[in-house]
Amino acid sequence: MGRKVLPQYGDVDPVTGLYSKTAFLSILSDQFQDSLQPFPRAILSMEFDDLSRFNESFGYEIDDLLLQKLAARLRTCLRNELFAKAGTYRFAIATDYHEEKRLKRLAETIVTALREPFNIEGTMFYITVTIGIAVVTESVVSAKMLLKHAESAMKQLQKDGTNHIGFFTPTDEKHLMTELKLLKDIPGAIDRGEFYLLYQPQFYADKGCYAGAEVLIRWQHPQFGEISPERFIPLAEKSGMIVPLTVFILIETAKMFKKLDTVGMRHFTLSVNVPASVLLEQSFLETVAFVQQMYGLPKGRVIFEIMEETIPENMDGFVTLLKRLKEMGMGIAIDDFGTGHTSLHYLMRFPADVLKVDRSFVRNIHTDKKLFLLFRAINDMAKALHMKIVAEGVEERKEAEIIKSFGGIVVQGYYYSKPIDADALFALVQQACKGDL
Amino acid sequence: MNAKRILIVDDVNFNIEFETKLIKNLMVGYKINVHIDEAGSVEEAMKMIDENDAYDAMIVDMNLPDGSGVDIAKKARAKSEETRLAALTIYPNEYEAERPYFDLFLKKPIMMDAFNQNFIRLLQL
Incomplete structure (x- = not known):
């Protein structure tokens, strides 16, 4: 997919070794307008529910270990997707999948992979995740906008509290435009x-x-x-x-x-x-x-x-x-x-x-x-x-x-x-x- | 005691009152007497400039119902090179072409700290 090597973008999350949000967007922006290499076709934004509570209860060291293990397990679900840490407890995945079925399957694989608890120094951590998915459409003009759509879908799911996986829809788009x-x-x-x-x-x-x-x-x-x-x-x-x-x-x-x-x-x-x-x-x-x-x-x-x-x-x-x-x-x-x-x-x-x-x-x-x-x-x-x-x-x-x-x-x-x-x-x-x- | 004459041009009463009180409150600390005139439109501002001695400073809202703040600035400048001019706008970035006509651009909505600091710069105190 012609992705450039890490050092050119500098910005890496020190805990997980993943790209930072800035680097993620910078890489995607380079490729976004390229008609020969249409990438990404979709972004998945995911956030782990209640993870900040663990931080409060167990401290930063456990928090860091957990994030490292989370990143490692998420990686096992991916092929060659671009994977980044896009916030304190938020990850983003850019993929060339664009069919709803395949994207949903990818998200479900992630949800399933996280069902098994994480053992950190003898303590078992049960993690749930919310995943918002946005697919490139004609109205999406930048990688930043695509990520925003995915995050917006994710936040909506968190607000509703019923589903863990959801797509950014035209209604969401209208809502987002109104907010802006x-x-x-x-x-x-x-x-x-x-x-x-x-x-x-x-x-x-x-x-x-x-x-x-x-x-x-x-x-x-x-x-x-x-x-x-x-x-x-x-x-x-x-x-x-x-x-x-x-x-x-x-x-x-x-x-x-x-x-x-x-x-x-x-x-x-x-x-x-x-x-x-x-x-x-x-x-x-x-x-x-x-x-x-x-x-x-x-x-x-x-x-x-x-x-x-x-x-x-x-x-x-x-x-x-x-x-x-x-x-x-x-x-x-x-x-x-x-x-x-x-x-x-x-x-x-x-x-x-x-x-x-x-x-x-x-x-x-x-x-x-x-x-x-x-x-x-x-x-x-x-x-x-x-x-x-x-x-x-x-x-x-x-x-x-x-x-x-x-x-x-x-x-x-x-x-x-x-x-x-x-x-x-x-x-x-x-x-x-x-x-x- | 030192004295300054100020003209505030704005079509929103809330702003005129707020700016007037901020200036009066601020100038107490500098032991400066202020006399503040108000105008609610370009037309009124032009009239005030015509009928009065040159002002020490003016704060001009850029979104007036009957014309451009630049016309007010030009007229004030023609009357006296000494008058210090500030433009007040929500979108300072949209007024690049108008910058030469003013000494300062102030941002709306008015924030007390920033307004006070900029007003002192405007009066060169």
């Missing part, structure tokens, strides 16, 4: 006024009044319509746009406080979602201080919500940062509590004011005894640690009644209100709490 378009459009969307805020009211059950609201960002795209935050927030994080987007939300929130004061909602709180990655930006504290000073963020009424699963494992620097924010008068909430990895030990050190209990502990609390007991335990713990509880996702009257019976809990969810716009929020003035909770 959205990625390109995010930077200008603030300017074009496509982002707007909604507010999810929070109800203080004991007093029967609205205590505050969670600020939600929405994107009305001119071509694709409403894009869900679950879709565009990861894209914003990927493209570095999450920082300006968060600053936009903070500024709009500051402006909202002025309007709330004007209509007489002077105790109303607003909670803003801030990804841990943004908090850890070097200039974040400075930015908050700037918005506070120049736009006005009233002390005691802004709450930064940090999703539990994004809290870094190494908390020292993070805790210091949160303490500084608290000194500035900002409140801290742990969002989606109960779904991430916050251990009780962390919770004791974490300077949070609010625990937002995930909806999965709230839904059906009136029928599920275990949930009820779990919620009660969380409530007792939060009280002992002087944290307030916000229960998310309350949708039924019976759920609301049970939660209310615990006392001192703030609730949000469709039973009380769906997310509403600014005007509808101002209309809650008569039902807004009149003092601090």
